[in-house]
Amino acid sequence: MSENDPSVLDGAIAPSKNTHLFGHQAAEDFLAAGHASGKGHHAILIEGPEGIGKATLAFRFANHVMSNPEPSLAPRYLAKPDPDSAVSRQIASGASHNLLHLTKPVDEKTGRTKTAITVDEVRKAGHFFSQTSGTGNWRIVIIDAADDLNRNAANAILKILEEPPRRSLFLVLSHAPGRLLPTIRSRCQPLKLSPLSDNDLSQALAALGSPLTGGKTEETVRALAKGSVSRALKLLNYGGTEIIGAFDEVIASEGPTARKAMHRLADVLSGKDSEVIFGFFLEHLGDHLVALARQSALAGDLAAADRQAKLVFDLGEKITTAQAYNLDRKQTLMSVLEAARQA
Structure with missing residues (x-):
């Protein structure tokens, strides 16, 4: 991962700095039109x-709104951000006083990203709004991602959404x-994005300097x-790709061969970095179990489908508990892999 930002994958560009976007023109137009109308949802x-x-x-x-603060004068399209503009530079450096990016924080002791967005992070939003309340500028909060909010943080965000500040x-x-939380969803206007088409995925990877060059590797990555x-x-x-192949070997093998395959995979997944x-x-793993449950349901074996669907939740709880109590990852993985084999 990136040394400067541990949340950014190798080969990726931080979203705050990325000027390329593929496959979501309709969503871009929807957001631009909403802002230009002056009646966009908060x-x-x-x-x-x-x-x-x-x-x-x-x-x-966010760049569009900050660059075009008066809705009546804003264009009804999102232009490609100009990396040399003052707004873009401020956003890219995290120095904008009008934009707050709430995401999982990095643990200062371990250097690892924490497992949740905590209420302490959400309190930054209250401080953010109090600091900027007299400027008259738009104040924008990006919650990335709301799935990572713990219960207290979600309730704190809900309170702000219920009484949003002006021009927020x-x-x-x-x-x-x-x-x-259903109450959070009910206070937001939904905008659903679809997975990228093969062409858009190829363009996005090429823009990142990781072009798909054809052949079996390209077919595998696309699939x-x-x-x-x-x-x-x-x-x-x-x-x-190798991890998926190793997991397939675990599922397909029997006896001592399966045990050896489990150990090899668990060693890789519990290694450094x-x-x-x-x-x-x-x-x-979750996708695998969901697919199994779907196959069982279609075959009329509802008992198996129910057991496999429940296993998705149970194994997720096992992993969460192991992480919370810093339990040995390899032993946890061996247990998880055995349960997946029995599914």
Whole structure:
């Protein structure tokens, strides 16, 4: 991951600095038209799978609003940000007094990103609004992602959304909006983004300097990326393809062979600097179990479908508990892999 920002994947550009956006023209036009009308909603819930451009769209729209503060004079399209403009430079450096980016903080002791956005982070929004209340400028908060808010933080955000300050704009990002508090969803205007098409994914990767060059590798990345740039980068730069292959071997093997395969995979996923690929594996594991449950349901085996769907939640709880209490990751993974084999 980036040394300057541990949340940015190798080969990626921080959304605050990214001038490229592909595949979401309709969403761009919708946001621009809403601002130009002067009747845009104060909170937009930008929904969609991780890695498809939600944060980049949010920063692009924030740049647009800050560059065109008077709605009646604003164009009805989002121009590509000019990296040399004062607004773009302030956003890219995190120095804008009119934009607050709420995301999971980095633990100063470990250097790792924390597992949640805490209420202390949300309190920054209250301080932000009090500091800028007399300027007359737009004040924009990007919550990236709202899925990461813990319960207290979510309730604190809700209070602000219920009584938004004048000329405030909340851009609330969510990979799984169904997990958000219904009261938060009800106070936001939904804007759903779809996974990128193959062409848009290729263009996005090329813009990042990671072009798909054809052949079997390109076919594999397209199939496994599911329209997500971040997932494609994990496949290309973090060994994601190999992790999926190793997991398939675990599921397909029996006896001592399966045990050896489990140990090999658990060693990789619990090694040093394995946080990105560990998260990738957990996502793939969830997809695997959901697919199993769907297959069982279609086959009429509702008991198996229910058991497999419940396993998604149970294994997620096991991982969360292990992380919270700093339990041995390899032992946790061995247990998780065995449960997946039995699914």
